[in-house]
Amino acid sequence: MMLALLGLVLALTIGIGCRLLDIPLPAPPKLQGALLVVAMTVGFLVAERVFT
Numbered sequence: 001m002m003l004a005l006l007g008l009v010l011a012l013t014i015g016i017g018c019r020l021l022d023i024p025l026p027a028p029p030k031l032q033g034a035l036l037v038v039a040m041t042v043g044f045l046v047a048e049r050v051f052t
Helices: 002-020 031-051
Strands: none
């Protein structure tokens, strides 16, 4: 649970930093790309739970 919160805080910090510094977000601009990122993240989390 702590890792999930740390990941969320890190993601928000990067997003805010990119916005303040006017840097394009390091994320796919289309819905399909965003869904791919979500699918990869879910797959990673499921594999971590299954194999540990």
